[in-house]
Amino acid sequence: MKKSLALMSLLAVLAAAGCGSGDAGANTLSFLGPEDPKTFQPVIDGFEAEHPGVRIAYTQIPFDQLNSTLQQRLAAEDETIDVYTVDQPRVSALAARGFLADLSDWKDRVKQAALPAQYDVNEFRGKLWSVPIWTSDQFLFYNKTLLKQAGVTPPSSDPAERWTWERTVEAGRQAQARGGAQWALIPEQIEQYYQLQSLPESLGGGSGITGTDMLTPALTTEGWIKAMTWYRDLFAGGLAPRGVGSFQTSPLFTEGKVAFFAGGPWDVGTFGAAKDLDWGVAPYPYFEGGKQVTPTGSWSWGINPASKRQRLAREFLEYAALNPEGNLLTTKASPIIPANRAAFEKYVPTLDALAGEKSRGAGEILTYDADHTAVARPRSVGYIQFEDIMTKTFADIRNGADPKTRLEQAAREVTTAWAQLR
Amino acid sequence: MSRRLYTLLATVIGLAFALPLLWALSSSLRGGSEIFQHISRLSWETLVPASPTLANYGALATGAFGRAILNSLLVALVTVVAGLLISAAAAFGLSALRFRGQGALFAIVVLSFLIPFDAIAIPLATLFRDWDLTNTYAGLILPGLGHGLAIFLLRQFFLAIPGDLVEAARIDGLGWFGVFGRIYLPLSRPALVSAGLTLFIFQWQSYVWPLLIGTGTDHQLGPIALANMRGQFTIDYGQLFAGSIVLTVIPLLIILRFQRHFTQSIATTGLK
Numbered sequence: 026m027k028k029s030l031a032l033m034s035l036l037a038v039l040a041a042a043g044c045g046s047g048d049a050g051a052n053t054l055s056f057l058g059p060e061d062p063k064t065f066q067p068v069i070d071g072f073e074a075e076h077p078g079v080r081i082a083y084t085q086i087p088f089d090q091l092n093s094t095l096q097q098r099l100a101a102e103d104e105t106i107d108v109y110t111v112d113q114p115r116v117s118a119l120a121a122r123g124f125l126a127d128l129s130d131w132k133d134r135v136k137q138a139a140l141p142a143q144y145d146v147n148e149f150r151g152k153l154w155s156v157p158i159w160t161s162d163q164f165l166f167y168n169k170t171l172l173k174q175a176g177v178t179p180p181s182s183d184p185a186e187r188w189t190w191e192r193t194v195e196a197g198r199q200a201q202a203r204g205g206a207q208w209a210l211i212p213e214q215i216e217q218y219y220q221l222q223s224l225p226e227s228l229g230g231g232s233g234i235t236g237t238d239m240l241t242p243a244l245t246t247e248g249w250i251k252a253m254t255w256y257r258d259l260f261a262g263g264l265a266p267r268g269v270g271s272f273q274t275s276p277l278f279t280e281g282k283v284a285f286f287a288g289g290p291w292d293v294g295t296f297g298a299a300k301d302l303d304w305g306v307a308p309y310p311y312f313e314g315g316k317q318v319t320p321t322g323s324w325s326w327g328i329n330p331a332s333k334r335q336r337l338a339r340e341f342l343e344y345a346a347l348n349p350e351g352n353l354l355t356t357k358a359s360p361i362i363p364a365n366r367a368a369f370e371k372y373v374p375t376l377d378a379l380a381g382e383k384s385r386g387a388g389e390i391l392t393y394d395a396d397h398t399a400v401a402r403p404r405s406v407g408y409i410q411f412e413d414i415m416t417k418t419f420a421d422i423r424n425g426a427d428p429k430t431r432l433e434q435a436a437r438e439v440t441t442a443w444a445q446l447r
Numbered sequence: 448m449s450r451r452l453y454t455l456l457a458t459v460i461g462l463a464f465a466l467p468l469l470w471a472l473s474s475s476l477r478g479g480s481e482i483f484q485h486i487s488r489l490s491w492e493t494l495v496p497a498s499p500t501l502a503n504y505g506a507l508a509t510g511a512f513g514r515a516i517l518n519s520l521l522v523a524l525v526t527v528v529a530g531l532l533i534s535a536a537a538a539f540g541l542s543a544l545r546f547r548g549q550g551a552l553f554a555i556v557v558l559s560f561l562i563p564f565d566a567i568a569i570p571l572a573t574l575f576r577d578w579d580l581t582n583t584y585a586g587l588i589l590p591g592l593g594h595g596l597a598i599f600l601l602r603q604f605f606l607a608i609p610g611d612l613v614e615a616a617r618i619d620g621l622g623w624f625g626v627f628g629r630i631y632l633p634l635s636r637p638a639l640v641s642a643g644l645t646l647f648i649f650q651w652q653s654y655v656w657p658l659l660i661g662t663g664t665d666h667q668l669g670p671i672a673l674a675n676m677r678g679q680f681t682i683d684y685g686q687l688f689a690g691s692i693v694l695t696v697i698p699l700l701i702i703l704r705f706q707r708h709f710t711q712s713i714a715t716t717g718l719k
Contacts, residue, residue, distance in 0.1 A: 060678070061675070061678055062511070062664065082663060083664075084661065084662070084663050084664065085664070085675050086658060086675075087658075087671060087674030087675050087677065088677060088678075089674070089677075090658055090674070094658045094659070097569055097572070097659060098572075098659065098661065101569075101572070101573045101576065103576060103581075103661070105576070105581050105582070105661050106661070273682075276684075
């Protein structure tokens with residue numbers, strides 16, 4: 026009995042060991058990213074159809090662990106990664122550590138093919154390190170029913186009639202008082218720099234990072250303090266909820282409790298699927314007397330320098346970023362904006378019609394923002410540390426911390442974190 | 448009277464601990480948009496779904512998660528069977544036999560489980576990559592096999608087996624393998640159960656390791672499949688809760704099944 030047990034377990038181990046990785050062939054490209062495999066299936070199918078005999082093996086890494094996992098594996102020169110997705114503000118840090126292959130010979134091609142704000146984010150120290158796949162924008166969604174009950178005229182979808190934050194808050198307040206709204210205004214990424222950068226930028230406060238090497242914090246400018254004071258008051262005044270995390274906010278709008286919601290194009294699909302919800306879309310607001318600024322940026326793709334399949338990896342990148350057809354396929358399964366200009370133009374009408382009458386105007390806003398108001402996140406080798414510190418800062422301010430003191434503290438923390446990078 | 452009060456208190460505390468799990472369970476039985484509907488105003492509907500549905504579980508079974516659960520089970524079970532044999536053999540060597548350097552060897556075993564696995568995972572992953580073990584079941588199973596704590600538990604238990612019994616068996620002509628297989632193993636069921644559970648839990652919750660050795664979709668484990676459900680832009684909370692429930696219930700069933708042996712073993716490991 027014991028003998029057979031021992032034998033069985035040995036066999037099991039051997040059998041398990043035998044199921045090795047048979048797919049490490051010369052024509053199999055391994056591709057890593059945080060998205061659901063369904064997202065990339067169309068572009069993978071498209072590429073494989075154009076390149077018979079080539080296979081793309083995609084592996085999903087949980088979003089929260091993507092950066093640490095990549096860091097560890099790329100530092101160990103893991104050649105089982107060929108192509109991977111790069112969060113655009115992290116391009117500099119990854120390039121500085123030698124984790125991205127140089128693509129500078131594509132500079133002109135990428136400049137021509139990509140949307141205006143989508144070339145620079147891939148450049149660091151004069152070289153091109155990754156190719157833009159997606160970009161993003163933010164809209165102001167509003168609940169038609171709540172505004173109607175409050176007797177508020179909803180904002181127009183015309184970018185020329187963009188509302189200010191002040192006007193949005195006032196209308197939201199009325200919807201709370203008379204329309205039965207639980208919350209006046211919720212920014213989707215409630216503690217994320219991606220979304221909140223637009224507030225100080227609109228008031229001329231800058232991105233928060235300055236200097237020729239982009240390693241000096243500038244968080245205590247007048248614009249930053251004013252913007253963060255406004256942000257704190259949003260929560261202190263009961264206009265927006267505390268205790269709800271980024272990306273847990275959209276269910277609140279779906280349930281019809283929120284008058285205004287600042288969210289991305291991906292929400293068009295989600296809100297469109299909610300049957301009883303009547304909503305519309307308007308341009309992302311700005312501060313009165315300030316600049317019109319909208320968040321932008323998304324993901325690029327890059328090549329691992331340790332990969333043994335550089336040529337094939339470049340072909341895949343070329344297809345997904347520079348070929349409009351391939352780039353459009355990356356957006357087929359989830360509503361995100363293609364970064365390739367020609368793909369973008371084809372995509373706009375799709376987004377406009379995604380939720381019928383409700384999403385009308387989204388395409389026009391998207392086109393206008395991409396050319397006029399989009400401001401990308403700063404390019405700095407220290408962005409990763411900066412973003413972490415800012416997330417905590419925003420959380421504290423949201424929970425009532427004094428904006429000026431907290432921003433000064435954040436600036437000190439950033440300086441300490443960057444000391445070793447200088 | 449005070450006894451009743453204590454019972455009541457214990458029940459309330461017990462319920463407080465169970466509440467989040469019950470909420471997760473009830474949420475896993477709801478449709479996507481219904482989950483957060485009753486959260487801002489607490490009522491009985493917060494815990495009892497209005498129209499329970501098994502759709503979330505159905506979706507799990509057909510997606511990558513179903514495969515991942517099977518992978519997790521395979522990895523954990525192979526680890527338990529092979530790991531128990533290895534640990535028991537090592538524990539036998541450290542308790543029944545006498546040889547030079549035994550104390551030092553035992554000290555190394557104890558030290559090995561005092562070092563957190565995550566601390567050695569990164570260099571170990573580099574070695575595994577060189578050995579071509581990335582994205583294989585063997586790569587997932589091997590680090591779980593030699594478990595210091597399992598060896599320690601078994602050795603302590605083996606020490607309690609009377610030396611006279613071994614001597615008598617040896618005189619009757621039984622070899623060392625015979626002593627191990629026919630006397631030690633059958634007598635140590637409680638200790639084997641607790642060591643087996645240790646090995647099982649180690650593999651069931653392993654998370655960093657499979658990420659480090661580049662596990663593809665075919666070899667993905669349960670916890671990673673669960674984390675992958677949290678999409679970047681949208682999250683299906685219903686499925687997420689259903690996945691968490693499945694991942695919790697499987698070890699729970701196993702522990703309940705072996706609970707008797709487990710408590711018995713904890714109670715007796717210290718005895719001589």
